[in-house]
Amino acid sequence: MxxxxxxxxxxxxxxxxxxxxxxxxxxxxxxxxxxxxxxxxxxxxxGNAGILAFPEIIPIPAPGLMKKAPRWLFDPLGPLSVPPSYALQVAPWLWRFWRASSESAFRHGLKTQISMMKLSAAEMDVIRAMPELSGFITNTGTLDLYDSEVSFNAAAADWAEKEKAGFVFNRVGRDEIEELQPGLAPQFQHAMFTPGGLQVSEPYxxxxxxxxxxxxxxxxxxxxxxxxxxxxxxxxxxxxxxxxxxxxxxxxxxxxxxxxxxxxxxxxxxPLETERGYNTTLPDQAFNLTRQLYFNDHAFVVTPLSTGIRVGGAVELGGLSLPPNYRRSEALLGKAAKFLPGLTTEGGKQWMGFRPSMPDxxxxxxxxxxxxxxxxxxxxxxxxxxxxxxxxxxxxxxxxxxxxxxxxxxxxxxxxx
Ligand SMILES: Cc1cc2nc3c(=O)[nH]c(=O)nc-3n(C[C@H](O)[C@H](O)[C@H](O)COP(=O)(O)OP(=O)(O)OC[C@H]3O[C@@H](n4cnc5c(N)ncnc54)[C@H](O)[C@@H]3O)c2cc1C
Structure with a gap:
């Protein structure tokens, strides 16, 4: 017919x-x-985190990543996991991902992302100017948090690339961190603040x-x-x-x-795979969250949305058919509770989504x-x-x-x- x-x-x-x-x-x-x-x-x-992450120009497959990845893989609830039953199927994608982490592929990816992000920001400005959609985009600024000076310094090269590409941010110490987001655990002494950081109020x-x-x-x-x-x-x-x-x-x-x-x-x-991601959306009152927080050493984010507080991230290379493992959402929430000691973790809604991902x-x-x-x-x-x-x-x-x-x-x- x-x-x-x-x-x-x-x-x-x-x-x-x-x-x-x-x-x-x-x-x-x-x-x-x-x-x-x-x-x-x-x-x-x-169900995504709602972040308009224009400064995120650094390709994920980067030289040195393969040194960190095995450590993450040994923690079944860590930032990256591969369920054993999917390991064989995802192996060709992982091999291409590894190839994309060479120095030359990384440089090519970086250059490409810079031009795509410039266009993305310019075109999102067009969308933001539309009366029907402007109310969905807010400028809360982004706080990138590091557990230690060592991890902050380890990210210096990435921030230098962002600066070279024209993104504006500034280093902040504990007092400014406390001002920008009251109530963070005392371990957070080192952060970068991007005042122009945008987000949508609710992605759905x-x-x-x-x-x-x-x-x-x-x-x-x-x-x-x-x-x-x-x-x-x-x-x-x-x-x-x-x-x-x-x-x-x-x-x-x-x-x-x-x-x-x-x-x-x-x-x-x-070679399209899915990087499954997890989150929990807590009621609005769960914490007085002022802006998007990136916990860089743990690969997850906390975002204030109009429908609540979303805590999520992680990558699970588990294909399209395996059932969700919501222990991953719980693990992220447990970490968020440690980093935001006043966070109320009850009453949340868990979610898993399928990021469509190419190896590069x-x-x-x-x-x-x-x-x-x-x-x-x-x-x-x-x-x-x-x-x-x-x-x-x-x-x-x-x-x-x-x-x-x-x-x-x-x-x-x-x-x-
Ligand atoms: C936990 C998590 C957090 C994230 N956070 C962010 C973030 O903060 N910022 C950001 O930029 N990105 C983020 N992302 C990534 C972002 O959500 C995805 O890249 C994006 O949503 C992909 O959009 P899409 O339209 O390609 O796919 P989808 O939103 O999945 O839409 C695909 C649509 O196609 C339909 N469909 C599929 N097959 C067929 C078919 N055969 N016939 C008819 N219809 C079909 C599906 O039903 C679906 O409606 C996040 C992702 C996850 C999982």
Whole structure:
């Protein structure tokens, strides 16, 4: 059975990448249909930490990381874990991740992230200026905390790169830390404060508001699960579970961690994995939190949201089917209680989300090998919210056949051969 109507641009997925792409496409005069198999905005984009982390230009695969990783792996509730039953499946991805941590790959990743983050900040300013969305973005400033002077000094090279890239921050000692966030444990004597640090007030509400805006501007929403993609002369066909087909002049694949299967239906073997992340959202009264706090030595963050206080992070390379291990959320909460001694840890809501991640921690943005009518936009890992507006802009340029303002060559789907 075929949907008689031919769609102009069909966007598969209503996470932040899908809805932001749809918004940009509409602003360029395209007519957009969103295809979603579940509830709008209920993927990774619903439960993330809400941070617009533009200064996070340092690639995760970095020289020296492989020295730390085995130590983390021995702690099953530490910042990085691989469930034994998934170890074999994730091994090829880990091998590519290790290759991406060479000095030259790191430098390439850094240069790429700098240009992507500059575009991300500029485009998020465009979003922030929209009356329907401006209320969701707040400037709370970011406090990056270190357990000791040794770990603070170990991060000096990263901060030097951020300074070189034009980000503004200043070193703060215990008195200023106490002023910026009263009630932190006394071990925190060394921190960096980024006064321009932005966040969204609630990532799910933000994503839903963009979807609502797209629909209010004439966008359509179809419920259904894309199962297969197929190029057809100068357009593309999407076959849904159940057999129905949808034809569109352009198809944007923004299906987050689930995009791999759609690429496979086109014959592309994409090394997309998921870095599962965990958090707990506590009631607002749990702590008088003034701003985003990064606990750098423990790879987790605490963010004040309009719906409560979110404590989360961690990476679990466990694929899409294993059940969540909420002991990881509890472990993070236990640490947060130690670092914020007055934190009330009762009454929280636990969550696990699937970060869509490529081994070099760069997204995939660009036309598929199979057809210029099928455009990929996924794999943003830890930075999907941050890079969503830039991705929307790049997708809209690609759909229009225009040159992009930054090189998207580093985002090619085929970069791993
Ligand atoms: C714990 C945690 C904290 C994070 N914190 C931050 C942060 O502070 N800042 C930041 O920038 N990023 C953060 N991230 C990362 C960010 O959440 C993701 O990169 C981003 O949400 C990915 O968005 P997406 O639209 O690609 O995917 P998703 O939000 O997962 O959306 C994909 C959508 O596609 C739909 N879909 C999938 N397959 C199909 C199909 N076949 N047919 C139809 N629909 C389909 C899904 O139902 C879903 O709605 C965090 C992630 C986690 C897990």
């Amino acid at each position: 075929s949907d008689q109507e031919k769609h102009d641009v069909l966007v598969i997925g209503t996470g932040i990448i899908g809805v932001m792409s749809a918004l940009y496409l509409q602003s360029q005069g395209r007519s957009v249909t969103l295809l979603e198999r579940g509830e709008i905005a209920r993927g990774a984009s619903s 509400e933000f994503t839903k508001a963009i979807a609502k805006l797209v629909i209010a501007r004439g966008g359509k929403l179809i419920e259904g699960e894309a199962q297969r993609l197929e190029p057809r002369s100068d357009e593309a066909r999407v076959t849904l579970t159940g057999g129905k087909t949808l034809d569109a002049a352009k198809v944007v694949v923004a299906s987050g961690a689930w995009s791999k299967n759609l690429g496979a239906s086109l014959g592309e073997n994409l 921690c760069l997204p995939v943005i660009g036309a598929s090998k199979a057809s210029p009518a099928i455009i990929y936009a996924f794999g943003h890992g830890h930075l999907g919210l941050t890079q969503s507006a830039a991705t929307g802009k790049l997708v809209s340029d690609l759909v229009a056949g225009r040159d992009t303002s930054i090189s998207i060559d580093p985002f090619r789907a085929g970069r791993f051969g």
